[in-house]
Structure formats: structure tokens, C-alpha cells
Amino acid sequence: MRNLFEILAFFRDELLLMLTILISLTLFLTAASPQAMALQKLYTGIITSVPSLTLGLSEMMSYKEENQALRQRLMRYALINAELAEAGRENDQLRRMLHFTETQPYDLQVAEVINRGASTSLSTVTLNVGTNQSVLPNQPVLTMDGLLGKTITVAQKATVVHLVNDRNFRLSVKVGAEGLRGILEPLYGPFAEISGLLLNSPIYPGDRVLSSGFSDIYPKNMPVAIVDEVVNVPGENFSRVRVRLNVDPSEAEYVFVMVGRGAGS
Amino acid sequence: MAQGLRFLAILVGVMASQLFLAPTLKIGTVRPDFVLIFLVFFSVRFGRVPGILLGFGVGFLQDLTGSLSVLGTNALVKSVVGYSLGTLSGNLAVWTPRVINLYIYGSLVGHALLYQLMMIQGLHIPLGIVVNNILLEVFISSIMITGMRYMVPLL
Numbered sequence: 079m080r081n082l083f084e085i086l087a088f089f090r091d092e093l094l095l096m097l098t099i100l101i102s103l104t105l106f107l108t109a110a111s112p113q114a115m116a117l118q119k120l121y122t123g124i125i126t127s128v129p130s131l132t133l134g135l136s137e138m139m140s141y142k143e144e145n146q147a148l149r150q151r152l153m154r155y156a157l158i159n160a161e162l163a164e165a166g167r168e169n170d171q172l173r174r175m176l177h178f179t180e181t182q183p184y185d186l187q188v189a190e191v192i193n194r195g196a197s198t199s200l201s202t203v204t205l206n207v208g209t210n211q212s213v214l215p216n217q218p219v220l221t222m223d224g225l226l227g228k229t230i231t232v233a234q235k236a237t238v239v240h241l242v243n244d245r246n247f248r249l250s251v252k253v254g255a256e257g258l259r260g261i262l263e264p265l266y267g268p269f270a271e272i273s274g275l276l277l278n279s280p281i282y283p284g285d286r287v288l289s290s291g292f293s294d295i296y297p298k299n300m301p302v303a304i305v306d307e308v309v310n311v312p313g314e315n316f317s318r319v320r321v322r323l324n325v326d327p328s329e330a331e332y333v334f335v336m337v338g339r340g341a342g343s
Numbered sequence: 344m345a346q347g348l349r350f351l352a353i354l355v356g357v358m359a360s361q362l363f364l365a366p367t368l369k370i371g372t373v374r375p376d377f378v379l380i381f382l383v384f385f386s387v388r389f390g391r392v393p394g395i396l397l398g399f400g401v402g403f404l405q406d407l408t409g410s411l412s413v414l415g416t417n418a419l420v421k422s423v424v425g426y427s428l429g430t431l432s433g434n435l436a437v438w439t440p441r442v443i444n445l446y447i448y449g450s451l452v453g454h455a456l457l458y459q460l461m462m463i464q465g466l467h468i469p470l471g472i473v474v475n476n477i478l479l480e481v482f483i484s485s486i487m488i489t490g491m492r493y494m495v496p497l498l
Contacts, residue, residue, distance in 0.1 A: 091391040098399040098422040105415030121407045194366040195408040246412030
């Protein structure tokens with residue numbers, strides 16, 4: 079017995095390493111368990127209670143530039159809006175003629191990105207809204223350019239967003255003039271791949287990728303990406319469609335949470 | 344007691360830097376890992392067991408700020424780094440500077456390799472991008488450690 083303790087004491091470093099590796103692998107294989115989500119919620123609450131340490135001066139400098147860009151964009155959207163209002167009126171008339179059901183307008187909650195995680199690669203961002211603002215898990219998060227992700231962990235005053243470029247993010251999308259359905263999977267950086275599209279499908283670089291609507295979370299026709307490259311590999315039955323995501327999560331400052339929408343609502 | 348408080352203050356500072364400063368200093372898609380730098384100095388000074396425990400703890404905290412789909416990745420990789428560099432604790436006076444440097448920077452390569460391999464599993468990412476990310480991560484960490492070694496001695 080004494081020998082056993084001596085052996086254990088001699089190899090204590092290695093035994094401790096084995097134990098931590100075992101625990102890490104268990105965590106890895108049971109990721110996103112309710113316990114882990116509860117821990118993340120608690121930790122997010124603690125982080126967001128710390129006052130923001132962002133550099134105020136550099137932010138103020140960039141605000142002027144950003145304001146100018148936003149004014150230009152606003153003007154462009156005002157012109158597009160006028161065209162869309164006419165198209166919308168015509169669409170309403172046609173829907174009534176075809177006896178379509180009324181669609182509900184989306185309820186958007188504006189939020190600011192207050193944290194981008196501590197990992198060396200970006201997979202989540204934290205927003206400054208939470209259950210106090212009626213945000214719930216599994217609600218879509220957008221920027222002005224398109225889909226950013228969905229809410230996963232929601233604390234009282236903070237929300238963690240699962241980003242569209244995270245390795246475990248999947249989304250049902252439609253692409254091309256015919257609206258062919260596929261599954262969007264992230265690749266690296268701003269790129270993603272759409273799987274499940276048959277070889278020689280009529281898809282071309284520049285085609286828009288939109289959410290298909292086959293989801294409890296995302297409404298249909300949300301802009302997601304643009305087709306970058308279509309590769310037909312001889313011998314394979316499916317095309318490899320590489321797309322560029324509309325939103326760069328590392329640049330997103332202000333976003334919109336679609337409250338009253340998604341599986342969580 | 345005073346040393347414990349000092350350690351806690353440094354740890355909080357490092358975690359805050361990782362949370363709030365690292366995203367603004369990213370190169371490409373890779374951010375500097377201040378936690379790793381702290382772990383290197385801590386493990387070399389205090390040895391394997393404290394290195395493994397700290398590596399696991401801070402790695403787990405880093406994972407909690409992520410998407411949870413890779414929960415445990417940083418905890419595992421940083422535990423291994425803590426063990427690996429803790430070995431240096433009793434050997435700094437014995438090993439030659441060249442071997443010590445090789446060992447430290449080799450551990451950084453190992454960290455980047457293991458981390459990137461765990462992060463990309465299941466995705467169709469070109470090998471060139473993976474290699475690029477590994478080299479970039481090693482480059483950033485190496486520069487920071489080399490710079491820090493001029494300010495803070497390893498022992």
C-alpha cells in the first residue's frame with residue numbers, strides 16, 4: 079500500500095495531466111450541455127458587470143467616419159425604400175387576391191457588441207441586452223448587411239451570440255435564381271460552403287444566398303452570403319459552392335436581435 | 344498572502360486584457376493569447392502542478408466565452424502547455440539557453456498545432472489556411488514572449 083502511494087506521488091504530475099485531459103475531453107464531447115450553458119450564463123453576467131475597458135478616444139475618432147458612412151447608407155436606403163413601398167403595395171394587393179395569410183412585421187431590439195470572447199479565434203460576441211429586454215435563446219441576430227448569428231446564452235443584461243462563422247453553425251439556405259436548397263457550413267474567415275447542391279446546378283458567382291425559412295429560428299429571405307466560387311469535381315455528385323458571408327462578425331458594432339421570433343419565444 | 348493577492352491581480356489583468364484588448368490587436372483572424380504568455384512565465388517559475396492547474400483553469404474560462412461547441416479545447420491545450428513548460432522549472436540552470444529557447448518556442452508550436460487541429464476537425468478547410476493560422480499564432484506568441492523576457496526574467 080505504501081509503495082502504491084509512493085508511485086502515485088512520484089507520478090503525480092503525469093496523473094494530474096491525465097486527469098485534466100480526461101476532464102477536458104469529457105467537456106469537449108458533452109459540449110453545450112445545460113450545465114455548461116448555466117456556467118456560461120453566470121460567467122457572462124460577471125464579465126459584463128465589469129465596466130467596459132474599450133479605448134474611448136479611438137472610438138470617438140471612428141464615430142465621425144462611421145456617422146458619415148451611415149448617412150450615405152441612409153440616403154441610399156431611403157431611395158430604395160420608396161421603390162419598395164410601391165412594390166409592397168402591389169404585393170399586398172396580389173396577396174389579398176390570392177388569399178394569402180398576413181405576415182407579421184419583425185420586432186427588432188437594437189444592441190451593442192460589448193465583448194468578442196477570450197479565445198484566440200472569434201466564435202461568439204456578447205451583446206448588452208438580455209432577458210430585461212425580452213431577449214431569449216435561439217433568436218436571430220442581424221446587422222444591416224445580413225445574418226450575424228443567433229442568441230445562445232441569455233443573462234439579465236447580456237447575451238452571447240453564436241456567430242454564423244463558428245465551426246458548429248449550420249443554416250438551411252436557398253441560392254441562385256431557382257432558389258435551390260442547401261446547408262451552409264462555415265469554412266474559414268469570411269468564407270463558407272453550401273453542401274447538398276447537385277452537380278451542375280445553375281449557380282453562379284455573384285448569386286445571393288438567403289435563408290430558406292425551413293427553420294424555427296430564422297425567417298426566410300434573410301441575406302446571408304454571396305456565391306464566390308462553384309467547383310464541380312469530376313466523380314462527385316454534388317457541387318462545392320464556396321460563398322462569402324455578408325457580415326464580418328469582427329467588425330459588427332451595433333446589431334439587431336429579432337425578439338418575438340425563434341424557438342425561444 | 345501578499346504573493347497570492349499579487350498573483351490574483353495579475354491573473355485578473357491578464358483575463359481582462361484577453362477579453363477587451365486582444366480583439367483589437369488581431370492579425371488576420373488570429374488574436375494574441377495573453378493568457379498563454381502568462382501561463383508560460385508562471386509554469387516556468389512554479390513548475391508542473393501549478394502550471395497544469397492554472398492552464399486548465401484559465402483555458403476553461405477562455406472556453407466559456409466561446410460558443411461552447413469547442414468547450415474544453417483551451418483547457419486541454421493549456422494544461423499540456425502548463426505541464427510541458429513546468430518541466431523547465433527545475434532545469435533552467437542545467438539546460439543550455441539554446442535548448443531552453445527551443446523548448447519554449449517548441450511548446451508554442453505544439454500549442455498552436457493542437458489548438459488549430461481541434462478547432463478545424465470536421466470542417467473542409469484547406470491545409471494552407473490551417474498552416475497559415477498556426478504560423479501566425481506562433482509568430483504572435485513568440486514576439487510577445489521574446490519581448491516579455493527582456494522585461495520579466497524567467498526565474
